[in-house]
Every structure is written in structure tokens, then in C-alpha cells.
Amino acid sequence: MANATILQPDIEFIRQIKAAGGDSLKKCYQCATCSVVCNLASENHAFPRKQMVLTQWGLKDQLLADPSxxxxxxxxxxxxxxxxxxxxxDVFAALRSFSFKHFSFPSFMGKALANKAALPALFLVPMLIIFAVLLSSSSGNFGYLFHFTGEVDYAIPFPHGMLDAIFVTGNILVFFFIAFSLLRFWKGLKSNDPDAKGPGFIPAVIATFTELGTHKKFNQCESEKSRYLGHMLMFYGFIGALTATALNFLFTTIIKWMGSPWYIPSPVEFPNPIKLFGIAGGVAMLIGGWLLIRLRMSGDDDAGKSDYHDWLFLIVITSVALTGMLAWILRIIEIPILAYFDYYAHLVLVFFLLWYAPYSKFGHMFYRTLALIYAKSNGIDKPRKL
Ligand code: SF4
Ligand code: SF4
Known part of the structure; x- marks a missing residue:
């Protein structure tokens, strides 16, 4: 007698995927048209037909370990x-959102970021921390913040030393949390049994970063090409802004601390190349964010459904760019009351974006990178011969 396979569906998992945008799941009758038309499905690992039925059956562990x-x-x-x-x-997007929660460390953070009701508390944490900086630098005297004209110096209410200490400590902590989360994810991926041989780890890393850097795969899709430009601008804009922030920190803090003559005595000013780099990054992020928000608001079927994770990430990262650019403009035109309020909002948003990165949609860049490295190193994503 043949051995019977007993499926153990996770009903709660199915319910959550349906609630997160995968509500059309049960309509699938396995015709496989989707796997045929998908230009990104690989020769030996076609998707999404198979994953549709696995999700219908609630086979959570098998799905979350699937690099497809x-x-x-x-x-x-x-x-x-x-x-x-x-x-x-949309079902795939819901499955990816579920992954942030499933693999997150500590796991309560993954649950908090997936829960709309927890959003005020999540914002309250950075609001109180940044307010504590303001409180300690001002000694309770906030009068100078409420002027409508005059010079703006962000370092007075928000001293660089305090901000650097908070952000550097937090970022180190977040780095370890991301590493733990990704370790769980990698173990899941390795539970797959690849049926093909790939080029190995290092060539896979090079191929993955080349693919991500060129956004090649975005261009292979037929229906929705406008995401390519928006995502590309957001991606490189963020890298530019982050690089400018890191260089600013390097020149104004580390080099100063080392006593080097290369120390730049004031925050890097326009038209300093670092400042120009930061402004170019901010503008690219703003345009990219606007394109992606417009696409999601279009209600166009090709754009797909947008879940809570999508909107939260898009709004926060675009707001980071907007408040960052406004902080620069308001300092130039010297409106202290607006400048200080905007800078406070900017710091809170940056905190939210970076410190909650492993649990929000921001985490997709880590998960995708790792999954692509795994897929390429095991020969899973060989292009299909058409
Ligand atoms: S999801 Fe794919 S397999 Fe299912 S009905 Fe639609 S095209 Fe066919
Ligand atoms: S959304 Fe695009 S890339 Fe993803 S499975 Fe469908 S066709 Fe393929």
C-alpha cells in the first residue's frame, strides 16, 4: 500500500494571509496560466501556481522557506x-509581509509592527526619546524655539553628541536583531532541498548585488513598468542620503575626535559636495516616493493591493525625505519655529525607519537579498528558455 501524506494546514495562517490582501486565494483552480505568464519564474522553479495551492492548504513552513x-x-x-x-x-505580497512577523527577533516587535493598534505606541517611543534630548539641552527653557525669524541652529536643541550616541547605540542593537532574524530565515531557506546545482556562494552574492543594483527584474515585468522608476529613485536616493549622513558624521565627529586637520568645524553646508550629495538623495527619494504613492493610490488592478506594511513603509520613508529637505530649506530661510518642529519630526521618523527596519517592509531589502543569494547559489533562478 502506498504511503499516505497527511497535510496539517495552519488555519490561522490562511486567515491572516487572506486578511493581509490575499483574499482572492480560494478562487484559484490551478490552471497554471500565472506560472506561464510570469517573466520572473525560473526554468526549474516555476511560480506562483504551486505557492497558491500551498497557501490554500495552509502549509506555512514550506511556504515561508520558499525563495520564490x-x-x-x-x-x-x-x-x-x-x-x-x-x-x-497580492497573495505573494501578503506572504512576504507575514515573513517579517514570523522570523523577527524579538518576536513581539514583529507582532507590534504588524498591528495597526500598536502604531501610536511605536511612535511614542522615539517621540519621548528625542523629546528627552530636547529637554536636557534646553533645561526646560523652550522660549528660543518659538521665534518666527532668526538664525536656526539645530545643534542647540538637538546636540550632535547626544543624537550620535543614541543613533549609533540603537543601530548597533538593530544590526544584531536583524542578524538574528535573518539567521532564522536562512535556516528556513536551507530546509529546502534544491534539485539543481548553482555557481556557489560568492558568484551568487555578486550576481545578486548586480541584479538589485540594476533593478533588472523590475524591467522584465509587462503590466506595471512605472514601479521601476519609482523604486530605482527611492533605492538610490536612500543610499545617497544615508552615505551623506555617514560622511557628515565621519568628518564632523570622528575626524574631530581624532584631532585631524580634516575636521569640518560646522555641519556640512551648501555647496559642499557632501551636502549636494545629500540633497540629490533627498530629491530622488521624494520623487520616487511620490511616484510609488501615486501608483498605489491609482486603484489600478495592475498595481496590486497595498496592505498596511506597504503604506506604513512608503509614508514613513517619503516623510523622512520630505522633513529632511524642509529642515534644510527652513534653516536657509530662517523660520526657527517651523524649522525646529520639522527637525524634531524628522528625527522621530528616522528613528522609526531605522530602528524598526527588521520588522517593517523596510526589512524586505534584507530578506530579498538573502533569498536571491540562496536561490542563485543553488541554481534555483535559472532564466526560463522561451
Ligand atoms: S492563480 Fe494561477 S493557477 Fe490559479 S487560477 Fe489564477 S492563473 Fe490559474
Ligand atoms: S507578481 Fe509578477 S513576478 Fe510576482 S508571481 Fe506574479 S507575475 Fe511573477
Whole structure:
């Protein structure tokens, strides 16, 4: 007698995927049109048909360990052509959002970031920490903040030393939390049994970073090409702004501390190349954010559904760029009351973006990178011969 396979569906998992945008899941009748039209599905690892049925069956562990989830760029070609109006692109997005919660360390943070009701408390933490900086630098005397004209110096209410200490400590902590979360994810990926041989780890790392850097896969999708430009601008804008911040920290803090003559005595001013770099990054992020928000607001079926994770990440990262640019403009035109309020909001948003990165959609860049490295090193994502 043949051995029977007993499936143990996770009903709560199915409910959560449906609630997170995968509500069309049950419409799928396994015709496989989606796997045929998906330009990103690989030769030996077609998706998303198989993952649709695995999700219907609630096979959570098998799905979350599947690198295909991260090889998908939610172009929604599959959803466009599905004869049953099931939306595999949205189901994949819901599965990816579930991954942030599932692999997160500490796990309560993953649950908090996935829960709308926890949002005020999540914002309250950075608001209180940054307010404590303001309180200690001002000794309770806030009068100088409420002027409508005059010079703006952010270092008075928000001293660099205090901010650096908070952000550097926090970022080190976040780095370890990300590493723990990704270790869990990597173990899951390795539970797969790849049926093909790949080029090995180092070539896979090089190929992954080349693919991410060029956004090549975004361009292979048919239905929704406008995400390519928006995502590209956001991606490089963020890298530019982050690099400018790091260089600013290097020249004004580390080099000063070392007593080097290269120390720049004031925050890097326009038209200093570092400042120009930061401004270019901020502008690119703003344009990219606006393009992506406009696309999601269009309600166009090709754009796919936007869940809570999508909106939270997009609004926070675009607001970081907006408040950062405003902080620069308001300092130049010298409106202290608006400048200080805006800078406070900017610091709170930066804190939110970076410190909650492993648990929000921001985490997708770590998970996708790792999944692509795994897929490439094991020969899972060989391009399909058409
Ligand atoms: S999602 Fe749609 S296209 Fe894909 S297998 Fe199911 S019914 Fe067919
Ligand atoms: S959304 Fe696009 S990339 Fe993802 S499975 Fe569908 S067709 Fe493929």
C-alpha cells in the first residue's frame, strides 16, 4: 500500500494571509496560466501556481522557506492574466509581509509592527526619546524655539553628541536583531532541498548585488513598468542620503575626535559636495516616493493591493525625505519655529525607519537579498528558455 501524506494546514495562517490582501486565494483552480505568464519564474522553479495551492492548504513552513516569494517583484502580470481573477501577486505580497512577523527577533516587535493598534505606541517611543534630548539641552527653557525669524541652529536643541550616541547605540542593537532574524530565515531557506546545482556562494552574492543594483527584474515585468522608476529613485536616493549622513558624521565627529586637520568645524553646508550629495538623495527619494504613492493610490488592478506594511513603509520613508529637505530649506530661510518642529519630526521618523527596519517592509531589502543569494547559489533562478 502506498504511503499516505497527511497535510496539517495552519488555519490561522490562511486567515491572516487572506486578511493581509490575499483574499482572492480560494478562487484559484490551478490552471497554471500565472506560472506561464510570469517573466520572473525560473526554468526549474516555476511560480506562483504551486505557492497558491500551498497557501490554500495552509502549509506555512514550506511556504515561508520558499525563495520564490522573494524572486517575485509584484508586477501583477499573473493577476492580470488569471482567468479566475485570483491575485497571486497580492497573495505573494501578503506572504512576504507575514515573513517579517514570523522570523523577527524579538518576536513581539514583529507582532507590534504588524498591528495597526500598536502604531501610536511605536511612535511614542522615539517621540519621548528625542523629546528627552530636547529637554536636557534646553533645561526646560523652550522660549528660543518659538521665534518666527532668526538664525536656526539645530545643534542647540538637538546636540550632535547626544543624537550620535543614541543613533549609533540603537543601530548597533538593530544590526544584531536583524542578524538574528535573518539567521532564522536562512535556516528556513536551507530546509529546502534544491534539485539543481548553482555557481556557489560568492558568484551568487555578486550576481545578486548586480541584479538589485540594476533593478533588472523590475524591467522584465509587462503590466506595471512605472514601479521601476519609482523604486530605482527611492533605492538610490536612500543610499545617497544615508552615505551623506555617514560622511557628515565621519568628518564632523570622528575626524574631530581624532584631532585631524580634516575636521569640518560646522555641519556640512551648501555647496559642499557632501551636502549636494545629500540633497540629490533627498530629491530622488521624494520623487520616487511620490511616484510609488501615486501608483498605489491609482486603484489600478495592475498595481496590486497595498496592505498596511506597504503604506506604513512608503509614508514613513517619503516623510523622512520630505522633513529632511524642509529642515534644510527652513534653516536657509530662517523660520526657527517651523524649522525646529520639522527637525524634531524628522528625527522621530528616522528613528522609526531605522530602528524598526527588521520588522517593517523596510526589512524586505534584507530578506530579498538573502533569498536571491540562496536561490542563485543553488541554481534555483535559472532564466526560463522561451
Ligand atoms: S492563480 Fe489564477 S492563473 Fe494561477 S493557477 Fe490559479 S487560477 Fe490559474
Ligand atoms: S507578481 Fe509578477 S513576478 Fe510576482 S508571481 Fe506574479 S507575475 Fe511573477
Amino acid at each position: 516569494l522573494w524572486m517575485c517583484h509584484q508586477c501583477n502580470d499573473c493577476s492580470t492574466y488569471c482567468p479566475r481573477e485570483a491575485k497571486p501577486g
